Amino acid sequence: MSWFSGLFAPQSNVNEASAKEVQEMLQSPNGRTPLLVDVRERDEFAGGHIPGAVSYPLSEIRQWIQELPKDRPIVCVCRSGRRSDIAANQLYRAGYEDVTNLVGGMIAWSRERLPVER
Numbered sequence: 001m002s003w004f005s006g007l008f009a010p011q012s013n014v015n016e017a018s019a020k021e022v023q024e025m026l027q028s029p030n031g032r033t034p035l036l037v038d039v040r041e042r043d044e045f046a047g048g049h050i051p052g053a054v055s056y057p058l059s060e061i062r063q064w065i066q067e068l069p070k071d072r073p074i075v076c077v078c079r080s081g082r083r084s085d086i087a088a089n090q091l092y093r094a095g096y097e098d099v100t101n102l103v104g105g106m107i108a109w110s111r112e113r114l115p116v117e118r
Contacts, residue, residue: 014088015100019108022075022100026052034073034100039087050077050109051117058083065094073098081105 017025025034036053038045045055056064058078068074074096076084081103088101102109110116 013092014085015098016103017075017100018103019112019114022050022077022102022109023112023114025073025075025100032073034075034098035068037068037074037076037087039076039078039083040106044079046118048106048116048118050106051115053077053117056087058087061087061090065090068096070096073100075100075102077102077109078105080107 038053039058076088078084085101
């Protein structure tokens with residue numbers, strides 16, 4: 001990447017993980033199971049989500065951003081990974097240090113044939 005193109009590259013301060021990596025995090029016996037925050041709209045969430053995920057739509061982030069625990073890892077998820085990246089970066093800027101974006105979102109999760117709850 002040239003210095004010029006680097007000027008326009010998105011800057012992210014959060015971790016990124018694949019669907020399989022997130023699945024491993026959820027099954028980790030180390031006691032640091034992440035909180036899955038699904039930032040899609042509620043009707044999208046109702047259509048299918050990762051088991052154990054909680055629904056906090058990105059459109060309502062100002063209302064819920066301070067409700068999440070700061071002492072627990074957080075994984076943000078959406079349909080494709082774009083909204084969850086925005087949410088994860090906003091969480092990071094609000095003082096949440098252990099934040100991860102699920103790259104590819106529910107599309108990637110479904111491609112890996114990982115469990116979905118309806």
